[in-house]
Every structure is written in structure tokens, then in C-alpha cells.
Amino acid sequence: MPDRWLQIKGDPSVRAFLFQQSRVESLFDSEIDRIHEIVHALLTRKGAFHVKIHHSSSQLTCWFADDAYRYRVFVKEEVLAPGFLDQFRDSLIDHLQPVIHAEDTLAILNEFRRLRTTDKNIYLRNGSINRVNGLIGMTFSCDGSHYIDHKTFFEKLETFATSEPPLPMNACA
16 A cells, blocks of 8 residues: 555445435444444454444454454444454454554544544445554545545544534545
């Protein structure tokens, strides 16, 4: 990946009807704080180095340091089931020299929450964190995708501004 912010515009037909649709609350939305706690634990204590949260379809896609060539998909109620995290052994990824520090994952997840819940038309559909290479991936309701290093993400948060009443974000520009 280049060391820059990569924005990819998606399907023009999706963007054309952006304001004729609105976010429908998913199972993950109704439990967003709990989901983010689980993702934080996966990334900081359970050996995951890359996690993608599919907010709209309520699934997690995870890559673990001890089996990096295979990703695992966990869906809806499975993620929210009691003891979900117990199936993973405690494992740190310090040996991989992660670029994103454990404490920064919470700040990123808080921004994902804001980007998912603040605007009914332009919202985060999925977001990913890769602690090893420092990249954050995001796809929005307008079918726009962003790949951005975590430092630039924090520097440019106002670019992903949302407000009430809803105003278009640059996420779809």
C-alpha cells in the first residue's frame, strides 16, 4: 500500500440514489459498544492483527497472527454469544511490532461509532483496523472506500465530519 490516503469512488448508481435511502439499524448497531469492546479485545489481547467490522451485515472478519494466511468470519449472534472471546487464547502481537498501539484502537473504534451512527444517509458500512501496517479501511453508504494510515486518519477527522441535520461528508466526494 502506498503511504498515502487512497480514496476509491464506487458504483455511480449507488451515489446517485444516496439521499433516497437511509441506514437501517443492524444487530451490531444495537450492540455497537459491546461489538467494539470485543474487537478491541481481539486486537489487543487475542492475537488478531487485522479485524474488519461489517456493521451493516453484522459480521467480523479476523486475521490472527498465529494463522495469518486464513481469515475467519464470525456472524451476528455468534459474536454476541456469552463466552465468544473465550475460544481465543490470550496472545499478544508485540513480536510483529504493530504500528497502531493498543490504546489507539479504542480511539479508532470511537470514530467508527461516530461515523456509523451520526448521519442517516452517509454512514460507515464497514471499517477495518490493521495494527501491523497501520492502515484503516472504511467503506461508506455511498459506496466510497478509503484506505488511510492511522496517523493521517487522526489528522483528518474533520474530513469525515457529520452533523445534524445531515450534511454530505467528503467520504463520498
